[in-house]
Structures are given as C-alpha cells and as structure tokens.
Amino acid sequence: MTVRLMEAALARVSGSRLLQTCNFSPSQEPLVMPEPTPSENDAILKEYNQLAASYDRRWRAYVDETVRVVIESVALRGDERILDIACGTGELERLLLARWPGLQIVGTDICEGMLREAARKAECKTVSWLRAGASDLPQPNGSFDCVLCANSFHYFRSPVETLAEVRRVLRPNGQFVLVDWCDNYLICKLCSLWLRLTDRTFFRLYTLPDCRRQLEQSGLEVVGADRFRVGWIWGLMRVVCRRTP
Numbered sequence: 001m002t003v004r005l006m007e008a009a010l011a012r013v014s015g016s017r018l019l020q021t022c023n024f025s026p027s028q029e030p031l032v033m034p035e036p037t038p039s040e041n042d043a044i045l046k047e048y049n050q051l052a053a054s055y056d057r058r059w060r061a062y063v064d065e066t067v068r069v070v071i072e073s074v075a076l077r078g079d080e081r082i083l084d085i086a087c088g089t090g091e092l093e094r095l096l097l098a099r100w101p102g103l104q105i106v107g108t109d110i111c112e113g114m115l116r117e118a119a120r121k122a123e124c125k126t127v128s129w130l131r132a133g134a135s136d137l138p139q140p141n142g143s144f145d146c147v148l149c150a151n152s153f154h155y156f157r158s159p160v161e162t163l164a165e166v167r168r169v170l171r172p173n174g175q176f177v178l179v180d181w182c183d184n185y186l187i188c189k190l191c192s193l194w195l196r197l198t199d200r201t202f203f204r205l206y207t208l209p210d211c212r213r214q215l216e217q218s219g220l221e222v223v224g225a226d227r228f229r230v231g232w233i234w235g236l237m238r239v240v241c242r243r244t245p
C-alpha cells in the first residue's frame with residue numbers, strides 16, 4: 001500500500017533529473033543470502049519481492065532525487081569503505097561508483113528480490129550485497145568509514161537498535177547520512193496516519209527534532225540537518241552525523 005500510494009503521488013512529480021551514465025550490466029557479483037529475517041518483516045518481504053523487478057522504473061524520479069541528496073551529503077576521497085543499509089535495488093551504489101570507482105561498498109537489505117536486482121545490475125567488483133536486517137548487522141565493529149540509509153528508516157521496527165548498529169559498525173569519526181520522509185510536513189503526517197491504519201509494511205515517521213534526538217542519544221553527533229521536498233508531495237529530512245570517538 002505504501003508503494004501504491006507513493007506511486008499515485010509520484011505519477012505527478014515533475015522535473016526529475018536524469019541518472020548519470022554508468023556501465024552497470026549483469027554480472028556475478030558477491031551476493032550473500034543467509035536465513036530469512038523474523039516474521040514481523042513478512043509484509044515487507046512480500047511487498048518488495050513483488051516490486052523488485054519494476055522498482056527502478058516506477059520510482060526513478062523519486063529515487064534519483066533522494067539518492068542525489070545522499071551523495072551530496074557525504075565527504076569522500078574515493079577509497080572509503082561504505083555500508084548502505086536497506087539498499088534496495090542498489091541505485092545509490094550505482095551512482096556512487098560512477099563517481100568514485102575506488103569505493104568499497106556493501107549493500108544490505110532484508111529483501112532477497114531487491115538484492116538480486118541490485119546484483120544483476122552491478123558489474124563493479126568493489127560492491128557486495130548481503131541479506132541482513134537493519135538492526136542485526138553482521139559486520140565487525142568499526143569496519144566502515146561511512147554508513148548511508150535512504151528512504152527506509154520508516155520501515156524499521158527497532159530504530160534504537162538500528163542506530164546502535166550504525167554506531168557500532170562505524171569507525172570513530174565516521175559519517176552517517178540518513179534521508180527519509182519527515183513527519184514535520186502536514187502531508188506526511190496525513191500519509192503516516194493513513195499508512196498506520198492500512199499498510200502492514202509501514203512502521204512510523206519521525207519529526208526532524210525527534211530524529212536528531214534519537215541520533216544524539218545513540219552516540220552520533222549531528223553535524224547537519226535539513227528538510228527538502230521531492231515534487232509537491234514528498235517531504236523529507238536529511239541528517240548528517242559523525243560517530244563520536
């Protein structure tokens with residue numbers, strides 16, 4: 001339902017930007033699929049497994065715009081280790097690697113269909129895909145310079161645990177960028193009320209101050225935060241953090 005509602009709205013979004021060109025094509029990229037995640041995520045798995053093949057086409061304008069905001073927010077040299085939580089079909093990876101081919105990126109998601117789509121598109125050897133829940137990451141402590149999360153935080157059933165995991169896998173002073181819908185916008189509040197009643201995949205939205213508070217309480221120093229719109233309907237927030245030592 002989240003998807004259907006967003007699709008109806010996005011059909012009206014105008015002025016989308018063109019994707020950068022990048023040589024993504026079918027390949028045998030590393031793709032790790034451990035056991036399925038707990039049953040509370042069943043609705044998400046069902047929805048995104050069904051959507052995976054058409055996600056890029058249907059959501060192109062919205063994803064392009066929001067991923068561009070994520071990329072603008074990170075300060076990179078080009079050789080960092082990056083984790084993208086809830087990476088979906090890997091559009092963020094595709095665009096990051098088009099600009100900085102030397103990045104080492106891991107994309108994680110709970111949905112096998114989305115990960116397969118990401119792996120199908122990627123030809124770069126420095127990206128790998130891993131099935132993992134956002135609150136239960138398998139990577140060692142301090143193993144990333146940068147963690148990213150786009151358009152997904154409203155699905156997470158355990159946001160506190162997720163942020164604890166973000167902090168754990170980041171090296172000291174590492175960056176975290178979060179972009180998601182924002183409850184400060186009236187239209188998002190109304191969507192949120194509706195989705196809570198009708199859509200089992202949806203969990204909740206946060207206001208920017210709520211989100212900041214949660215991040216700070218998780219040991220992530222907020223170094224930048226703002227709100228922006230995509231089209232006339234989607235109100236989002238971007239929060240840029242640094243892991244305190």
Ligand SMILES: C[S@@+](CC[C@H](N)C(=O)[O-])C[C@H]1O[C@@H](n2cnc3c(N)ncnc32)[C@H](O)[C@@H]1O
Binds near residue numbers: 087155
């Ligand atoms: C709207 S898509 C966003 C995908 C991508 N980040 C983008 O911006 O295009 C949401 C993604 O979150 C994933 N997801 C939802 N809950 C998750 C969780 N608890 N852990 C990991 N991934 C999750 C879904 O499977 C889906 O691929």
